[in-house]
Amino acid sequence: MTLDRRGFLALLASAAACNEPDNQGPGSTAQRYEFPTYVAGANTAIAGWGFFDAVELLAEIGFPTIEVQNLDGRLEPTEGKFPGFRLDELSEAEKERVRESLAPFERVTVHLPYPAEMNYIAPGADDSVAALERALDAAAFVGAKIAVLHPQPSGADLTADWSTAVERIRRWGSMAEDRGFRLACETSMPNSVPELLRFHDEIDNPAVGVTLDVGHQARFAELAQIEKSEYASDEGIRAYNDLNARIVRELGDRLIHLHVHDIEPETWAEHKPLVHGFVDYPQLIAALREIEYEGSLVFEIGGDPEAMPGYLREGKKKLEAFLL
Secondary structure, eight states: OOOOHHHHHHHHHHHHHHHSOOTTSTTOOOOOOOOOTTOEEEEOOOTTOOHHHHHHHHHHHTOSEEEEOBTTSOSSOOTTSOOBOOGGGOOHHHHHHHHHHHTTOSEEEEEOOOOTTOOTTSSSOHHHHHHHHHHHHHHHHTTOSEEEEOOOOSSSSSTTTHHHHHHHHHHHHHHHHHTTOEEEEETTSSOSHHHHHHHHHHHOOTTEEEEEETTOOTTOGGGTTSOGGGTTSHHHHHHHHHHHHHHHHHHGGGEEEEEEOEEETTTTEEEEOTTSOOSOHHHHHHHHHHTTOOSOEEEOOOSOGGGHHHHHHHHHHHHHHHHO
16 A cells, blocks of 8 residues: 555554553543633624724623734724724724724734635736735734635636635735734635645645634535535534544644634524534534644624624633533
């Protein structure tokens, strides 16, 4: 049998696991991995709220990590829009207030812009590329440790834009590193585990890692055999959760960020509050312990803006129980 590098490393890891002492055995001195103090987080994506109101809510709930959602937005409440700001439009007084509002948090992350008309991966697209790079400066301004990027192709997948995506993301990773943070590309594109690994092999920049969004795998090739009528079945739910755990283990230290929420079983609709029990958080967190995950788990929940405070409070309570 011939092994490639990844297969050889997997074999070594398996052998090491077999030789590890039983953590549960009598007299065992093995230490269970403990997540960083900043592991729990939430983003400011509450439609119609003002930026400072959203930040104050997350501070009051007690999230140690905050994710600034809209770096192409407005500070004031805007109907149907997530709050945020454009750095080049802020006054000096507003800049100072933004910095002060984020000071209570142990860790700051950001979500880079991703509107549908912003095809910054497509060849050309100079205006979109400029807007994305302007947001990198805003990430540095707030002291972000992670900037989440959607690999957003011009077509249905990355096939036509693959080389452009690899070159640009590699360059943006170097720009991020110069500014003191890392890029974390969200899962969804490429839409299979082997292609996801190949994509990051080709980017080959230590400043670029991956954000696993627990709800973005519905169109992965590994789940193509699941019919819509089977989404809510035990087999469908198990297959989805097993795929998330597989992605964690195969990415290893390339996984640097997570977006967490729940999934509606019948439709696999994502970004739901933790009310359905679809996402198997004990399984996911066990996989994260195996790789000694050092990032945050940031809530990315949608819903009625009036209900968001309750969703986030209850979500934090449930997540902390899973992490025990």
